[in-house]
Amino acid sequence: MVHKVIEWSLRNRFIVLMLSLGIFVWGVISVKKNPIDAIPDLSENQVIVFTEWMGRAPQLIEDQITYPLVTNLQGLPRIKYVRGSSMFGMSFIYVIFDDDVDIYWARERVLERLSTVSSTLPTGATPQLGPDGTGVGHILWYTLDAPKLDLGEQRAVQDWYIKFALQNVQGVSEIASFGGFQKQYQVTVDPNRLLYYKLSVPDVINAVRTNNNESGGRKFEMSDIGYIIKTSGYLQSIEEIENIPVANQNGNPIKISDIGTVQMTGEARLGIFDQDGEGERVGGIVVMRYGENAAEVIDRIKLKMKEVAKGLPEGVKFDIVYDRGELIKESVESIKRTLIEEMIVVSIVVIIFLFHWRSALSIIIQIPITLAVSFILLNAFGISSNIMSLTGIALAIGVIVDNGIIMSENAYKHLSERYEQWESSNKKSSEI
Structure with a gap:
């Protein structure tokens, strides 16, 4: 031959x-x-399922969330194995599929199974799929150089402006924010006052939830002019939260200010991001979508950053700390x-x-x-x-x-x- x-x-x-x-x-x-x-992508063909149930111990997370999810996800087609991990307030499930399985087909199968399992989980625990990226999907890290803004303001700019703009770039799976403070209203109740007024923490939570809401109205006409009635019930200041009535005793309203204090603060943090020993920074991690061209995605991100920078507050600019494009x-x-x-x-x-x-x-x-x-x-x-x-x-x-x-x-x-x-x-x- x-x-x-x-x-x-x-x-x-x-x-x-x-x-x-x-x-x-x-x-x-x-x-x-x-x-x-x-570098070559040697990560496994996996779908990540994470569930938040804040304030619960790892053993309770394991028994109530991780174990039910692992046992129900094991019957999926073309699956290798399922791994589970439980920690304080969080549960992670790693569903590993065969190497030749399409990643989006695998995500659909996992979502179908989660729709039947979610009803058996505790109230407030909702499983979610992780980003459709891989273990080597972190292609670019950036921080904000903003000397005139505090950490809370920087995080707000990152979460409500930069993140949404960069997520629209083709090939980007997720923009993961880090650093700074996420602003929130914090109600600190006094146990002795709760006992004195014969109230409980669920009573306070329910009062805040019911008063932080809007309800629809209807349209009516007067003098040949149509008016739409609506209520504006969302809380907008510390004073409004302090004046929320929790209960009524002998004709006197018991307000939030009577049983505790309200303040604007940041969410509890487990660590900080320090850059070059010069202080804390706020930034984001660009996660590439599965199967994309890393070099092209990085070029698109940098081009989008130039466009986004035009709308940033005065004195704020991007500082790229890790760029796989150069590597x-x-x-x-x-x-x-x-x-x-x-x-x-x-x-x-x-x-x-x-x-x-x-x-x-x-x-x-x-x-x-x-x-x-x-x-x-x-x-x-x-x-x-x-x-x-x-x-x-x-x-x-x-x-x-x-x-x-x-x-x-x-x-x-x-x-x-x-x-x-x-x-x-x-x-x-x-x-x-």
Whole structure:
């Protein structure tokens, strides 16, 4: 079979050259389409389910949330295994699917199962899906350089302006905010006053909830003019919360201010984000969507940041603290430079040792064609151009050249043997 292929190739050299040229052009197009990243994505094909039930101990979280979810999610199709983790106020479920399963198909199956399981969970515990990213999806970290704003104001700008704008960028799964204070009204009740007025904490919570609401009205006409009636019941200040009545005793209203204090403060924090030892910072983490091109997503994010920066308060600007784009560029450029240097050195060595330009050309021309085929296969199998894949291609060049040299020497050997046979036959014919 191999002899027939070689014979056909020798007889149809023009067709072989055209096929090689076509493969090379296809490879060049594949290089431009191939996604670029610094490191390969070796994370598992997983869907994360997290549930908040604040204030509960890990053992209670394990018994009431994690265990029911794990046992119900284990029956999903094309699943490998389910992992569960419980901590204070939080439950995490990691559903691992087969590697060839589409991630969005897997998320749909998990959502279908959660719709039937949620009714068995405690009140206030609602399972949610994590972002459709991977373990290496953190492609860019940024902070806000805002010396004129306090940490609460910076976090408000991040959560209510920057986050919504950057989440619209194509290829972004999530913008995770960190640092600063999330403003909230905090009601601190006095246990002794609650006991004195014979009230409980649920009574206070219920009073605040019922008074922080709006109800619809109706339309009525007066003097040929239509009016729409509505109530505005949302709490907007500390004074309004303090004046909320909790109960009525002997005709006297018991207000929030009678049993505790109300203040504007930040949500309780478990840590801070300090940058370069110069103080706390507020910022965000850009999480890339599954299967996206990291280099292109980073370029889109930076372009969007320039647009968002025009609407920031005076003196506020972005400070990028981690940018995988720079790592990608440096890694790819290093590998490209190595490939070019290796091709040049190999070509010189082949020419010097063979000292025959046609033989050297037949070996050297294999290198770009093989690289083209490599990128065609990378696209076919969904593998990105990263340090590992490009290094493998660089190491394979030596094997390609060795094979070419062996084939050339083998061809020379057979040609010399045939030439000797031809010379001996000519001598015999001349003697006759």
